[in-house]
Amino acid sequence: MKELWSNSIRGLEPYSPGEQQAIDRLIKLNTNENPYPPSAAVLSALRDAVNADLRLYPDPEGKALKQTIADMHGLDPANVFVGNGSDEVLAHAFFALLKHELPILFPDVSYSFYPVYCALYGIKYETVPLDDNFRVNVADYARPNGGIVLPNPNAPTGMALRPDQFRSLLERCRNSVVAVDEAYVDFGADSLVPLVKEFPNLLVVQTLSKSRSLAGLRVGFAIGDANLIAALDLVKGCFNSYPLDRLALAGAVAALRDREYFETTRAQVVESREWLAKELSMLGFQVLPSSANFIFARHPLHDALEVQQQLREKKILVRHFTQQRIAGFLRISVGTDEECRRLVEAMRGILRDSGSRP
Numbered sequence: 181m182k183e184l185w186s187n188s189i190r191g192l193e194p195y196s197p198g199e200q201q202a203i204d205r206l207i208k209l210n211t212n213e214n215p216y217p218p219s220a221a222v223l224s225a226l227r228d229a230v231n232a233d234l235r236l237y238p239d240p241e242g243k244a245l246k247q248t249i250a251d252m253h254g255l256d257p258a259n260v261f262v263g264n265g266s267d268e269v270l271a272h273a274f275f276a277l278l279k280h281e282l283p284i285l286f287p288d289v290s291y292s293f294y295p296v297y298c299a300l301y302g303i304k305y306e307t308v309p310l311d312d313n314f315r316v317n318v319a320d321y322a323r324p325n326g327g328i329v330l331p332n333p334n335a336p337t338g339m340a341l342r343p344d345q346f347r348s349l350l351e352r353c354r355n356s357v358v359a360v361d362e363a364y365v366d367f368g369a370d371s372l373v374p375l376v377k378e379f380p381n382l383l384v385v386q387t388l389s390k391s392r393s394l395a396g397l398r399v400g401f402a403i404g405d406a407n408l409i410a411a412l413d414l415v416k417g418c419f420n421s422y423p424l425d426r427l428a429l430a431g432a433v434a435a436l437r438d439r440e441y442f443e444t445t446r447a448q449v450v451e452s453r454e455w456l457a458k459e460l461s462m463l464g465f466q467v468l469p470s471s472a473n474f475i476f477a478r479h480p481l482h483d484a485l486e487v488q489q490q491l492r493e494k495k496i497l498v499r500h501f502t503q504q505r506i507a508g509f510l511r512i513s514v515g516t517d518e519e520c521r522r523l524v525e526a527m528r529g530i531l532r533d534s535g536s537r538p
């Protein structure tokens with residue numbers, strides 16, 4: 181039947197997201213969603229937006245949302261692009277800014293969507309190995325390239341770089357776009373948004389899915405020089421005039437305005453992360469230092485895939501990646517205190533029952 185398919189899609193492999201199960205009382209620590217609900221102001225804005233205006237198309241430019249984001253950073257709306265989740269924003273960035281003669285660069289251990297976009301758009305890429313401690317070494321990226329994509333904090337390691345480390349990279353790579361995926365930045369890293377005015381080649385991508393508890397609403401955005409934003413707007417205008425619907429626009433503005441709720445919930449997630457990291461270390465896990473809302477850890481004596489499956493039997497989902505370099509690790513999203521406590525309890529039981537194996 182594939183004769184009916186376009187040639188260009190025949191070899192494509194889609195990104196595989198963590199499973200979304202509707203099992204009762206499941207503890208879901210596999211897709212880095214926020215364990216806390218969206219702010220009450222968001223829910224109320226959404227309810228208000230459920231009205232007869234839904235017969236009308238939404239604002240194609242999302243002006244109110246762009247303005248809200250620009251105001252937060254003392255920038256102009258022309259420095260802001262908004263899209264249907266940061267995955268869509270990233271997809272447009274790959275096509276609009278990262279397809280050149282030279283290959284683009286990203287880490288060997290990173291967000292597994294990047295190679296998927298490259299395959300979709302026919303973009304050449306090279307991966308740059310993390311060092312033995314799973315750190316990004318920015319000096320490794322200072323070579324001829326068609327662009328650079330770096331998540332900060334990196335996924336799935338959770339480890340972050342400091343802005344001064346990026347500064348040297350941005351200075352050395354002025355002729356290519358450096359796209360920094362800040363999906364998890366609010367949980368403990370410093371954003372590069374303040375560097376946007378200084379570096380016309382820097383694109384910062386953020387999302388409301390994680391730190392704003394809105395994975396279900398699908399809102400992401402990019403901040404950068406107006407020239408980069410114009411390229412994204414052009415591609416978006418050739419693809420979908422209305423990527424953000426009326427509800428998404430209303431909810432996103434309300435979420436960004438509720439600073440207090442944001443600060444409270446992110447502090448809570450950070451506190452739970454530290455507790456979880458400490459408990460897992462005491463169970464013998466090697467825990468990478470996380471600046472995100474998840475923990476990346478391996479146990480020297482236990483098979484990660486087996487532990488994942490045993491947790492699953494106890495109705496706790498965590499994520500395991502088959503990529504060889506990280507196959508010994510589990511990525512565990514930070515849940516509520518109660519969820520973290522139950523995860524640790526379950527883990528203790530599993531490690532005890534299965535005994536230590538080399």
Ligand SMILES: *Cc1c(COP(=O)(O)O)cnc(C)c1O
Pocket residue numbers: 212264265266267268291331335361363386387388389395398399400
């Ligand atoms: C979650 C995530 C995204 C995508 O988030 P959206 O829900 O599409 O906004 C992008 N990059 C990384 C590294 C992520 O973990």
